[in-house]
Amino acid sequence: MNKIVICGLSNRALKMFIEPILKRFPNKNKIVALLDFDSRRYDQCLDMYPELANVPFYLPNQFTQMVKEAGITKVIVTSRDDTHVDYILQALALDLDVISEKPMVTTAEDACRVLEAEQNSKGRVTVAFNYRYSPHHLKIKELIQSGAIGRVTSVDLNWYVDTYHGSSYFKRWNRNRAFSGGLSIHKSTHHFDLVNWWVNQLPETVFAFGDLHYYGSASELNPSKKDGRHCGTCTEQQDCSYYRRWFGRGDSAVAKDDHLMAGQDVQAYSDYRPDSCIFDSEIEIEDTYAATIRYSGGTLLSYSINFSVPYEGYRLAFNGTKGRIETQEYHSPSRTPFPVAAQTIDYIPLFGSKQIIHVVENEGGHGGGDPLIQEDLFLGVDQTRPVEVLAGAEAGAYSIAVGEAVWKSVKEGKPITVQSLLQRDWEEQRSIT
Incomplete structure (x- = not known):
């Protein structure tokens, strides 16, 4: 039996990994821990999969403690890309197998660190190139x-x-x-x-x-040079060709995005909204x-x-x-x-x-x-x-x-x-x- 922790409760984690483990492969796999920096993501996960209500929740700085307490044998990494390397290296240091969502890491330097760590570990890394x-x-x-x-x-x-x-x-x-x-x-x-x-x-x-x-702000399609806008609350929706293309005139929510699940609240996460303006200067x-x-x-x-x-x-x-x-x-x-x-x-x-x-x-x-x-x-x-x-x-x-x-x-x-x-x-x- 694989005793699995999900590191990063992203939408990818919920649909690509948690759902099949629970619905299709429960005989050989069991989720025994969940990890994320944002407790609101944990709440969202439980709303979707109430059968995980008794699975303990951990923060990133509790990784080693979590492995010991939950008896982890396999780590699935589905957090923000730049955090992958931290979980992979910690898992390999404990001789645990890892499944990482792509990209495995975000820099060649970190990729070298993973390759070196794997050489010195009993654990192995699998990258989910679906x-x-x-x-x-x-x-x-x-x-x-x-x-x-x-x-x-x-x-x-x-x-x-x-x-x-x-x-x-x-x-x-x-x-x-x-x-x-x-x-x-x-x-x-x-x-x-x-x-x-x-x-x-x-x-x-x-x-x-x-x-x-x-x-970005220099786009010829940018309605105006303003930063900090969000699609769901923007006052320039009807001047934005992207918003009009995917919404028309009758909708009043975040512009459509196939990375968001149907009915998902765009303010479901702490300090983060996935509907920032595509014409911001910070891009x-x-x-x-x-x-x-x-x-x-x-x-x-x-x-x-x-x-x-x-x-x-x-x-x-x-x-x-x-x-x-x-x-x-x-x-x-x-x-x-x-x-x-x-x-x-x-x-x-x-x-x-x-x-x-x-x-x-x-x-x-x-x-x-x-x-x-x-x-x-x-x-x-x-x-x-x-x-x-x-x-x-x-x-x-x-x-x-x-x-x-x-x-x-x-x-x-x-x-x-x-x-x-x-x-x-x-x-x-x-x-x-």
């Missing part, structure tokens, strides 16, 4: 691993985040780089990990451009990136992401010495202002006919990946799967290092080597696990 588990992503991995397109020479990945979703990062704590590492880490760590895993090579060199175009992160990454096996990745697009999804292509793979996905079709087709994978041999692959889809969040990763996390890895999927600390570290290299390249205007950030022995590191 996008690996999307059935389409698994199929792409199988195709590449089978040699269907030969050696991968280049990858094109263009990610689009619509204003419903994209604006949420600028309303919440993510807007502060110290808390999130910026979106090249908080969000793009998903994407860099996917490519690292797909091509099974190490990222070596990164060159990138980036900027803040659509959010210090970028909303647009374009990057080129060179890999250890010679693969080149062309990557871009934009957080203010009319629809959400991505376009992806792999070129190899024996062929090409293409796919396109539209997320949240109900928010897409035009009809969209179901996602397929096009496999195009270098000499031969194109094959259109219809993948058996799975229900659940993140393209059907959430239920599958939950099974691996709480029941053990599915040994019948033809590819390795569950990610460890090394995979977490490299995804973060690429994201940090993107930001540093933007800032410094020069290529950044991943090795310089992770300070790892390059000759001993050959693949992502």
